Amino acid sequence: MRKVLVIFAHPKxxxxxxxxxxxxxxxxLEGVTIRDLYELYPDFNIDVQSEQELLFEHEIILxxxxxxxxxxxxxxxxxMDLVLEFGWAYGPGGIYLKGKYLxxxxxxxxxxEAYQPDGKNRFTLEELLRPFEQTAYLCKMEYLPYFHIGGTHRIKDDELNQKSLDFQKLVFHLRDAEKIVSESLPHLEQNLS
Ligand SMILES: Cc1cc2nc3c(=O)[nH]c(=O)nc-3n(C[C@H](O)[C@H](O)[C@H](O)COP(=O)(O)O)c2cc1C
Known part of the structure; x- marks a missing residue:
C-alpha cells in the first residue's frame, strides 16, 4: 500500500x-493524510521541517x-516556495522527492470546454498546469495526469456525488494499484469528456 499525502489549499x-x-x-481512509494548509497555517507561517518529513514518508503527493x-x-x-528547498527537493543533494508521484x-x-484552444480560456488545463509539471520534473518526481471538476457554479448534486466517487476511486487506485501507469489511471476518460 502506498501512502498518499493530500496537500489541500482552499482559503474559504x-x-x-x-x-x-x-x-x-x-x-x-487508511494510508491517506490530508493537510489542510489554511487550517494549519492561517498566518502563512509554514513549518518547513514537518512538511518535509511528511513528504518524505509519502509516495503519492496530491x-x-x-x-x-x-x-x-x-x-x-x-x-512550494518554502518547502521545496534547494538542496532538499532539487539541486545538489536534493534527492528527497526522487521517484515519488505528484x-x-x-x-x-x-x-x-472553456479550457480548449477555441474556448474562452484559450489554453488547456494541461498547458496551464505546466509549472506544476515542471516542478515535479525538477524534483525528479513523476507528474501524473490531473483530476478536474469544471463548471463548479452550475454543478448538480448527483454530478458532484459521481465526481466525488471518481475522485475516491482514483485515490484508492493510487494507494493500492500494483503499478501506477500514467496512461491508464481511472479518471482519464472523464478528462476527455
Ligand atoms: C479569486 C478567485 C479566482 C478564480 N479564478 C478562476 C480561474 O482562473 N479559472 C476558473 O475556471 N475559475 C476560477 N475561479 C472559480 C473557482 O475555481 C471555483 O469557484 C471553485 O473551484 C469552486 O470550488 P469550491 O466550491 O470548492 O469553492 C476563481 C474563484 C475565485 C474566488
Whole structure:
C-alpha cells in the first residue's frame, strides 16, 4: 500500500461546495493524510521541517485546490516556495522527492470546454498546469495526469456525488494499484469528456 499525502489549499473552506465534497470522500481512509494548509497555517507561517518529513514518508503527493487565476491559491504557492528547498527537493543533494508521484486535482468555475484552444480560456488545463509539471520534473518526481471538476457554479448534486466517487476511486487506485501507469489511471476518460 502506498501512502498518499493530500496537500489541500482552499482559503474559504466553509464556503466551498466542491472541494468539501472531494475532501469528505477521502477523509479517514487508511494510508491517506490530508493537510489542510489554511487550517494549519492561517498566518502563512509554514513549518518547513514537518512538511518535509511528511513528504518524505509519502509516495503519492496530491495537490487539491480550486483553480484561482489559472493557478493555485497563494498559500499553496507559499508552501512550494518554502518547502521545496534547494538542496532538499532539487539541486545538489536534493534527492528527497526522487521517484515519488505528484498530481494536481483542481476544481474550476470554467467548464472543460472553456479550457480548449477555441474556448474562452484559450489554453488547456494541461498547458496551464505546466509549472506544476515542471516542478515535479525538477524534483525528479513523476507528474501524473490531473483530476478536474469544471463548471463548479452550475454543478448538480448527483454530478458532484459521481465526481466525488471518481475522485475516491482514483485515490484508492493510487494507494493500492500494483503499478501506477500514467496512461491508464481511472479518471482519464472523464478528462476527455
Ligand atoms: C479569486 C478567485 C479566482 C478564480 N479564478 C478562476 C480561474 O482562473 N479559472 C476558473 O475556471 N475559475 C476560477 N475561479 C472559480 C473557482 O475555481 C471555483 O469557484 C471553485 O473551484 C469552486 O470550488 P469550491 O466550491 O470548492 O469553492 C476563481 C474563484 C475565485 C474566488
Amino acid at each position: 473552506y466553509e464556503h466551498s461546495e466542491v472541494n468539501q465534497a472531494l475532501i469528505r470522500s477521502i477523509e479517514g 495537490f487539491q485546490h480550486p483553480f484561482y487565476w489559472y493557478s493555485c491559491p497563494p498559500l499553496l504557492k507559499q508552501w 498530481l494536481s486535482s483542481i476544481t474550476s468555475g470554467g467548464s472543460s
